Amino acid sequence: MKMKELIPTFDVPYYYSCYIPILHDKLKSMGSISYMSLIANEELYSIPAYRMDTITSVPSVARYTQLLEYNQTFRMEKHVYSNFEKGIQYIKECLNRQEVFIALGSTFFLPYSNDYLNPKFIKSHIDVHTYKYVTDHYLAINKLTEDRVFVQDPVPNKFMGEISMEEFHSFWKGGKAIPELAQAKGIERISSYSSIDVIIQEKISMENLKDVFLRTLKKISSEYIRGLIMQKNNKIYYFGKIAALELKENINEDFHKQRNMFPLYLKCLFDMRWSRYFLYDLLIDMNELFKDKFIHITSELMDIKQLWETLYKIAHIKLLKKDSNLSDLESFNLIMMDIINRECVLHENILFLLQHNYSLQS
Structure with missing residues (x-):
């Protein structure tokens, strides 16, 4: 199963989140004009945001701008599949529509990543002094065979190539499949076999x-x-x-x-x-x-x-x-x-x- 040729985005500024170039390619595969700078700014990355926890007095800077509730030209929704097989079926349907599929998982299981089976990855999330949260990593899928998955991972790994179906299965289980992270911050928001669906609310063309x-x-x-x-x-x-x-x-x-x-x-x-x-x-x-x-x-x-x-x-x-x-x-x-x-x-x-x-x- 393979979608039509689409030149993947790998020339990405180092400060961009892993999902932005993948979302950029997804929008293009859906027939919309896309700019990475426009995606980031529709997500309000340019608005400074500062947060103070009134109980712990711990300050932080991140993208809290979703609280401002602005409409965008696109909407992202998380989709969770009941098992691996149903997820694979949905990937095939997505590729049949000639669209990039966005899978969420953990870099701990990606063989080309520095995090691959790395104890330091786990330690960084469970150390008593850590402020690090478990988060999903985004992969673009544009080809599928019986035993191989063709992925694009521009940030931070700059990887494009094949991984085995078993490796993809482990990735897609995500942080939930790492027992040591059971009590880590943010693990409650992680789901196995999840993806991002993109809904275009205003298709961007040369006219608009x-x-x-x-x-x-x-x-x-x-x-x-x-x-x-x-x-x-x-x-x-x-x-x-x-x-x-x-x-x-x-x-x-x-x-x-x-x-x-x-x-x-x-x-x-x-x-x-x-x-x-x-x-x-x-x-x-x-x-x-x-x-x-x-x-x-x-x-x-x-x-x-x-x-x-x-x-x-x-x-x-x-x-x-x-x-x-x-x-x-x-x-x-x-x-x-x-x-x-x-x-x-x-x-x-x-x-x-x-x-x-x-x-x-x-």
């Missing part, structure tokens, strides 16, 4: 491509300026400009105390940089589509990206030192406030440009 990009950019900048704060259960979520402001406040508070949480705050500072990278990618693609209409904004964002790198280095080199002082903290604060102010102006300029130069479809 520019409008989809414009709507997405407006969404990103509007949410950045809004700076929403949301509480759900025992977590407080900070979005947009307020995310960086809250992280700055937390760093300052901890600096004047015992600094027990400082490594976690620095990790948040490191992770918060990525949202600017995803926005930059979106603007690069938009400059190609709109003949460099966003080139000045892109240039300003490049400067902001570099400032984030400088900020993290200062925090890592100076603020982590035992003999760091208020002068080091003041230097850090000045740069971070400069970044936040420049980002606010950047997003205000984006909204002004969109309002005065483009008529967006609803």
Whole structure:
């Protein structure tokens, strides 16, 4: 069983999640125009998001933007099969439709992965001090025989080739098939024999491509300026400009105390940089589509990206030192406030440009 030839996506920036290039290929196989930068930004990766656990006081940066509940041009739904045989049958049906099949499983069982049967993989999830969650890994399937499965695994493995049906079976059982992970964080969300179904809610063609990009950019900048704060259960979520402001406040508070949480705050500072990278990618693609209409904004964002790198280095080199002082903290604060102010102006300029130069479809 084999689908028609589709050039797989392997040229992927290192900061992209494993599912994005696979979803990109899936959408193309379904007849929609696709850009990886557009997928990431429809998923709101460019909106800074910061979370604080009010019970443990543990901070984190991740994609909590699903809480904002925006409509997208596509929807992903998890599908769980009752057994391996039924799952294989569904793969065949998908390939018959000439569509990429997306399987979820564990890298622990992939023979080409560094995680393959690696005790360090298990230890990293069960160590008493770990904050790591068990998550699904995404594989694209586009060919199936009686005893072999042809897979694409662009991130992080950059692998395209065959694995045995037995190896695929183990992968597809996933983290649930690793007894040592029974009590690991996140294991409750893992299912054996699961896949991702993609539902196109608005097929992207040359007729609506520019409008989809414009709507997405407006969404990103509007949410950045809004700076929403949301509480759900025992977590407080900070979005947009307020995310960086809250992280700055937390760093300052901890600096004047015992600094027990400082490594976690620095990790948040490191992770918060990525949202600017995803926005930059979106603007690069938009400059190609709109003949460099966003080139000045892109240039300003490049400067902001570099400032984030400088900020993290200062925090890592100076603020982590035992003999760091208020002068080091003041230097850090000045740069971070400069970044936040420049980002606010950047997003205000984006909204002004969109309002005065483009008529967006609803």
